[in-house]
Amino acid sequence: MKKNTRKIQIRQVAQNLFRERGYMATSMRDLAGAVGVEPASLYNHFKSKAAILQTICFDLADQFFEAVDGLDKALPPDVQLAKAIEAHIWVIAKNLDASGVFLHEWRFLDEPHLTHFKKMRYEYETRFERILHEGVQQGIFKEIDMKFYMLTLFSSMNWIYDWYKPDGKLSVNDISQQLTDLLLNGIKKATV
Amino acid sequence: MKKNTRKIQIRQVAQNLFRERGYMATSMRDLAGAVGVEPASLYNHFKSKAAILQTICFDLADQFFEAVDGLDKALPPDVQLAKAIEAHIWVIAKNLDASGVFLHEWRFLDEPHLTHFKKMRYEYETRFERILHEGVQQGIFKEIDMKFYMLTLFSSMNWIYDWYKPDGKLSVNDISQQLTDLLLNGIKKATV
DNA sequence: CCTACCGATCGGTAGG
DNA sequence: CCTACCGATCGGTAGG
Numbered sequence: 001m002k003k004n005t006r007k008i009q010i011r012q013v014a015q016n017l018f019r020e021r022g023y024m025a026t027s028m029r030d031l032a033g034a035v036g037v038e039p040a041s042l043y044n045h046f047k048s049k050a051a052i053l054q055t056i057c058f059d060l061a062d063q064f065f066e067a068v069d070g071l072d073k074a075l076p077p078d079v080q081l082a083k084a085i086e087a088h089i090w091v092i093a094k095n096l097d098a099s100g101v102f103l104h105e106w107r108f109l110d111e112p113h114l115t116h117f118k119k120m121r122y123e124y125e126t127r128f129e130r131i132l133h134e135g136v137q138q139g140i141f142k143e144i145d146m147k148f149y150m151l152t153l154f155s156s157m158n159w160i161y162d163w164y165k166p167d168g169k170l171s172v173n174d175i176s177q178q179l180t181d182l183l184l185n186g187i188k189k190a191t192v
Numbered sequence: 193m194k195k196n197t198r199k200i201q202i203r204q205v206a207q208n209l210f211r212e213r214g215y216m217a218t219s220m221r222d223l224a225g226a227v228g229v230e231p232a233s234l235y236n237h238f239k240s241k242a243a244i245l246q247t248i249c250f251d252l253a254d255q256f257f258e259a260v261d262g263l264d265k266a267l268p269p270d271v272q273l274a275k276a277i278e279a280h281i282w283v284i285a286k287n288l289d290a291s292g293v294f295l296h297e298w299r300f301l302d303e304p305h306l307t308h309f310k311k312m313r314y315e316y317e318t319r320f321e322r323i324l325h326e327g328v329q330q331g332i333f334k335e336i337d338m339k340f341y342m343l344t345l346f347s348s349m350n351w352i353y354d355w356y357k358p359d360g361k362l363s364v365n366d367i368s369q370q371l372t373d374l375l376l377n378g379i380k381k382a383t384v
Numbered sequence: 385c386c387t388a389c390c391g392a393t394c395g396g397t398a399g400g
Numbered sequence: 401c402c403t404a405c406c407g408a409t410c411g412g413t414a415g416g
Contacts, residue, residue, distance in 0.1 A: 022299075041402070107213075151351060151355055170337070220412080229385070233385045235413080
């Protein structure tokens with residue numbers, strides 16, 4: 001049990017260091033120092049530096065899927081989109097360090113994990129794209145350039161990890177409502 | 193003259209490698225190999241690896257300032273904003289590799305350059321914020337949360353370096369018009 | 385622009 | 401979980 005606690009601790013410290021300094025710039029000696037053990041001891045919990053990165057990236061990927069897959073697909077597309085945005089932002093807000101690693105350090109995954117990661121991310125983005133298509137088909141959304149809108153959607157959602165502060169004046173609900181409002185009123189047909 | 197050509201070449205190859213693999217993950221040996229010289233030869237053109245990063249980051253910063261400072265400040269805020277967005281995106285589109293380095297690898301600048309870089313970036317963002325404030329004062333823009341809007345604005349503009357292809361179906365003008373339309377119609381008061 | 389080389393640091397292992 | 405250590409690679413320099 002104690003071993004498991006230490007493993008969780010190593011992972012949390014690694015998330016923080018990988019986010020702040022980057023994966024490549026963080027040595028196992030840095031990590032060991034921040035945890036408070038000798039470098040060699042880390043290898044009792046993770047078989048390599050690469051394995052730590054894998055754990056961080058894929059565990060968070062699971063959380064993103066869980067959050068979005070639980071949503072009701074019978075709702076109107078605009079409501080679905082609002083809920084999906086909120087769900088996505090909640091995962092980021094609850095995992096700020098891991099999100100930073102997930103979004104910027106994933107490219108240092110080694111094969112076959114890198115390929116796997118890209119596939120998962122593509123699959124995840126498809127869930128949002130499906131909602132947008134549905135909205136266009138139902139005449140609720142303008143006939144947008146789908147790729148452009150998808151990229152803007154994800155860039156604005158994902159950037160939140162960089163500035164969101166749990167103690168700041170904007171709550172997660174505030175943020176997701178404002179972002180949804182901004183993106184929806186830019187895409188939604190004016191009901192003349 | 194030949195020396196200068198080689199220096200430019202080193203810098204271009206470095207922009208590409210730093211962007212693709214990251215600054216920390218690119219060794220001077222990698223760079224030398226890609227350029228086609230011995231590692232020691234690089235030091236005839238740049239005094240250190242850090243100096244290459246500085247050149248890339250600050251030269252692009254200059255370009256951003258030049259592009260935005262040339263705009264007419266007497267125009268209506270919504271037109272000003274549209275032009276500023278277009279100018280910003282043009283710089284990114286013309287410097288895709290450098291933009292990737294500028295946006296992701298700046299944190300590996302050493303002091304005092306790191307502090308200088310942050311100040312410049314803040315000063316640059318202020319130019320956009322001023323336009324937004326003006327728009328709110330004139331009653332053209334909704335009374336938005338300025339910080340939130342600024343962050344969304346820059347995240348959606350800056351992400352473009354990641355997916356824009358010079359030969360793709362979306363031109364720079366297409367992109368800046370679509371982004372402006374998306375962001376403005378989300379922020380502009382409906383003229384009832 | 386190259387050959388030759390430096391001390392420092394890296395990820396990881398053996399063995400207890 | 402630690403001591404002791406490995407070969408590999410790093411950024412950079414001396415000298416020509």
